[in-house]
Structures are given as C-alpha cells and as structure tokens.
Amino acid sequence: MKLNQYIYNVNYQVQEEDLCALEIRSLFNFHLEGKVFFSSKEVEPSISPFLKTRLKIIYKTSSFSDIIELIKKDKITSQDFVVKYLELFSGDPYIKKRKELCKEIGLVVEGFPSFTSPKTTFGISFYKGSWYFGILVANNSEWKAHNTKPYSYSSSIGINIAKVLLNIAGNGDFSKRLVDPCCGVGTVLLEGFFAGYDIRGWEIMSKVAEHARANLLHFNYLPKVTTGDIQDIGESFDASIIDLPYGNFCPTNVDNQVKIIKNAKRISKKLVLVSCEDITHQILREKLKITDCCKISKNEKGSFYRYIWVCE
Ligand SMILES: C[S@@+](CC[C@H](N)C(=O)[O-])C[C@H]1O[C@@H](n2cnc3c(N)ncnc32)[C@H](O)[C@@H]1O
Structure with missing residues (x-):
C-alpha cells in the first residue's frame, strides 16, 4: 500500500x-x-x-x-x-x-x-x-449555511447540484478560471468561492445581479458579479457553468438559449449546461461534443428535475 x-x-x-x-x-x-x-x-x-x-x-x-x-x-x-x-x-x-x-x-x-x-x-x-x-x-458541512442566503428564488438551483457543477467544471483544480455567465442570485458562485475556485459571474437583470452581490457579501466573499449580457463578455475561461434560463422570471426563449450556448462556446473551452429539457440537438448543432451527462430527479419517486450536460 x-x-x-x-x-x-x-x-x-x-x-x-x-x-x-x-x-x-x-x-x-x-x-x-x-x-x-x-x-x-x-x-x-x-x-x-x-x-x-x-x-x-x-x-x-x-x-x-x-x-x-x-x-x-x-x-x-x-x-x-x-x-x-x-x-x-x-x-x-x-x-x-x-x-x-x-x-x-x-x-x-x-x-x-x-x-x-x-x-x-x-x-x-x-x-x-x-x-x-x-x-x-x-466534510465540515459549513457550506450548508449558504441555504440561508438573503436572496433566493424558487427557480434557484439546489446547493448540492451547484457544488457538483463546480467540480465537473473545475475537476478539483483551483487554478482553472471558471465563469457563471447567467448567475441568477449566485448559488453557484457562493459554492465556488467556498471551495476556492476562481470564478466570476454575469447576470443580465440588474436587480438579480444586485441580489447575487448581496448574497456573496453576506458570506464575506468578493461580489465578483457584472451586470450584463453573456454576449458582451470579452474574457476567456477554462469552463463555464450555465443554468439555462427558464420559467416566468427569466428572459427566456429558444433564441436566447441558442445565443447563450454560442457565447458560452466562444468564451470557454468546456461547458457545463443545466436544462429542464433534452437539448441534445441544440448542443450538437453548435458543433459541441457531449462528453458526459446526467438526468436528475427531484425526489425518490423520480419526478423529473433537470439535465446536466458536459460539453467541449
Ligand atoms: C435559471 S436562472 C439561473 C439561476 C441561478 N443558477 C441561481 O441559482 O440563482 C438563469 C438566469 O440567466 C439570466 N439570463 C438570461 N439571459 C441572459 C443573458 N443573455 N445573459 C446573461 N444572463 C442571462 C436570467 O436573468 C436568470 O437570472
């Protein structure tokens, strides 16, 4: 041994x-x-x-x-x-x-x-x-305190999934530069900073971006969130993590989804996408390769929740 x-x-x-x-x-x-x-x-x-x-x-x-x-x-x-x-x-x-x-x-x-x-x-x-x-x-479980963040939406991603997304994107390598270009209230960012990843956030809706900053500051992390559209990001990253917009509170339609995937490909070598439906055809249309994927159920009964796609 x-x-x-x-x-x-x-x-x-x-x-x-x-x-x-x-x-x-x-x-x-x-x-x-x-x-x-x-x-x-x-x-x-x-x-x-x-x-x-x-x-x-x-x-x-x-x-x-x-x-x-x-x-x-x-x-x-x-x-x-x-x-x-x-x-x-x-x-x-x-x-x-x-x-x-x-x-x-x-x-x-x-x-x-x-x-x-x-x-x-x-x-x-x-x-x-x-x-x-x-x-x-x-495991010190201190991260569970993030469940009490000041701002959360019913559509915010769960903390367990957020942690997994970071580890898929970063592979446990903290030298990698990560981005959440549609960060919502910053659930992924909080777990990223907690783990020690170098991560930045963008969010198109200014009120939501403000809430993400407030959540990060609440736990003493730097509020590295820019208000803006993914198409205006000029930097490059090793990987992007994107919980694709859906539901009533997000600017969401197929065109925006396609725009987000195209821009994620432009700014990052690896993409970790979360969606509510099967988006295989959209991913392949952008000439991305799906290297791994997983379907998550919300509860033991198996009622459907979300898909995770790992693409390069
Ligand atoms: C599903 S939500 C993300 C939720 C986030 N994971 C959380 O836990 O709060 C998707 C977010 O993408 C934002 N969004 C939509 N289109 C965008 C765009 N073109 N550029 C940047 N952000 C965008 C929406 O405002 C929304 O907050």
Missing part, C-alpha cells in the same frame, strides 16, 4: 446516485461503484455534497495489534489530537468496540489528546479484512 493513498466514502440519497457518480468521475476520473473507494488524489471533502470523509492512510495491517505496534515503533506524536473510528460499511463487527479501540490508540500516540478542539484527528477503520490507520478529515 502506497502511503499517499486515501480512502474516501460518500453518501447520497437514492435520487442523487447518478449525480454523485458524475461528480466522482469529474474529480477522480473513475466510475464509482459502492460508497467507499481508494485514490491517490487529495480532495477536500467539503467541496463536495457527497464526500463524507477522507482517511490519509499511514498504516494498513491485517490485525489491530499491528497498528498499535507500528504507532509505538514509529513514535507517532501529536499535540491536541483525537482518535475516531471510521465506519465504512453497515455491519462492521468492530463498531461496538470502537471506543475501546480509539482509547487504545490514544494511549500509544505520544502527545496530549484534546477532545474539545483537536488539531489532528486520527482515524482507525476496518474494511474488507484489513485495518487502516491515518489522518481523518470530514
């Missing part, structure tokens, strides 16, 4: 399975099967709505006592640490003993534990017949 391996686990509601799989393909470049996977890529769980934890593996052994011996031999030292048991599958036979196991490890790590404000969290886990010990990072 290479030491730069991580164990990730994900969680999602039934109707979000395809959305989660699309995000994992975009971040880790492989198709997700199950809810636990190994990768050598380091991704901060909080940029995703689905990544629950990341364990950076320090030891993999066949017995728990070997972990204890290795910690002692290597004199693993930490100040203000805590040890947590990471349950990776239901029916884990060691879950009932988790407190004793964590305590046993805590006693052999050199340094002082801190249960209230730990600086390091060690994780111990049993998975598929092996024991894993390492540094555990959990």
Whole structure:
C-alpha cells in the first residue's frame, strides 16, 4: 500500500446516485461503484455534497495489534489530537468496540489528546479484512449555511447540484478560471468561492445581479458579479457553468438559449449546461461534443428535475 493513498466514502440519497457518480468521475476520473473507494488524489471533502470523509492512510495491517505496534515503533506524536473510528460499511463487527479501540490508540500516540478542539484527528477503520490507520478529515458541512442566503428564488438551483457543477467544471483544480455567465442570485458562485475556485459571474437583470452581490457579501466573499449580457463578455475561461434560463422570471426563449450556448462556446473551452429539457440537438448543432451527462430527479419517486450536460 502506497502511503499517499486515501480512502474516501460518500453518501447520497437514492435520487442523487447518478449525480454523485458524475461528480466522482469529474474529480477522480473513475466510475464509482459502492460508497467507499481508494485514490491517490487529495480532495477536500467539503467541496463536495457527497464526500463524507477522507482517511490519509499511514498504516494498513491485517490485525489491530499491528497498528498499535507500528504507532509505538514509529513514535507517532501529536499535540491536541483525537482518535475516531471510521465506519465504512453497515455491519462492521468492530463498531461496538470502537471506543475501546480509539482509547487504545490514544494511549500509544505520544502527545496530549484534546477532545474539545483537536488539531489532528486520527482515524482507525476496518474494511474488507484489513485495518487502516491515518489522518481523518470530514466534510465540515459549513457550506450548508449558504441555504440561508438573503436572496433566493424558487427557480434557484439546489446547493448540492451547484457544488457538483463546480467540480465537473473545475475537476478539483483551483487554478482553472471558471465563469457563471447567467448567475441568477449566485448559488453557484457562493459554492465556488467556498471551495476556492476562481470564478466570476454575469447576470443580465440588474436587480438579480444586485441580489447575487448581496448574497456573496453576506458570506464575506468578493461580489465578483457584472451586470450584463453573456454576449458582451470579452474574457476567456477554462469552463463555464450555465443554468439555462427558464420559467416566468427569466428572459427566456429558444433564441436566447441558442445565443447563450454560442457565447458560452466562444468564451470557454468546456461547458457545463443545466436544462429542464433534452437539448441534445441544440448542443450538437453548435458543433459541441457531449462528453458526459446526467438526468436528475427531484425526489425518490423520480419526478423529473433537470439535465446536466458536459460539453467541449
Ligand atoms: C435559471 S436562472 C439561473 C439561476 C441561478 N443558477 C441561481 O441559482 O440563482 C438563469 C438566469 O440567466 C439570466 N439570463 C438570461 N439571459 C441572459 C443573458 N443573455 N445573459 C446573461 N444572463 C442571462 C436570467 O436573468 C436568470 O437570472
């Protein structure tokens, strides 16, 4: 086992399975099967709505006592640490003993534990017949506070989808320049700034653009939103994320939709489009290649919600 391996686990509601799989393909470049996977890529769980934890593996052994011996031999030292048991599958036979196991490890790590404000969290886990010990990072869920943004419309995109769109567009690479040229009240921008992406927004309706700025300022992010039409954007970006206009409150018609897709192609190499209907023919007409896509349901009953199209 290479030491730069991580164990990730994900969680999602039934109707979000395809959305989660699309995000994992975009971040880790492989198709997700199950809810636990190994990768050598380091991704901060909080940029995703689905990544629950990341364990950076320090030891993999066949017995728990070997972990204890290795910690002692290597004199693993930490100040203000805590040890947590990471349950990776239901029916884990060691879950009932988790407190004793964590305590046993805590006693052999050199340094002082801190249960209230730990600086390091060690994780111990049993998975598929092996024991894993390492540094555990959990999704901090702080982004859920964005649900209380001052301005939101019933048509605003959900926060989980917004996070996934960013990871599809940026692939977890924060050096990429992203744009949301039809940003509405800035749902995608908020998640972009939270994750650390370099992202800008444009919005044609001045009142809506003002609301996007107010939402960003509310969470202490720079209000990088320009009031304007996508056709006036002169800069270039690595990827654009576009929740296409629809419904009563948006300037929406087929011509505007075609104009938006044409201009998105002009200003960005990659397009991540969200639509309420199948727009395959419009995408292909613009000579774009669909590299991935996904249909999202709103609830477990599968009532239809939106499509996501990844194009280049
Ligand atoms: C579906 S809404 C986006 C909602 C956004 N994702 C949110 O969560 O608030 C589409 C937005 O595109 C804007 N829009 C429509 N045509 C545009 C254009 N040509 N250039 C820029 N923005 C445009 C609309 O005013 C609307 O706010």
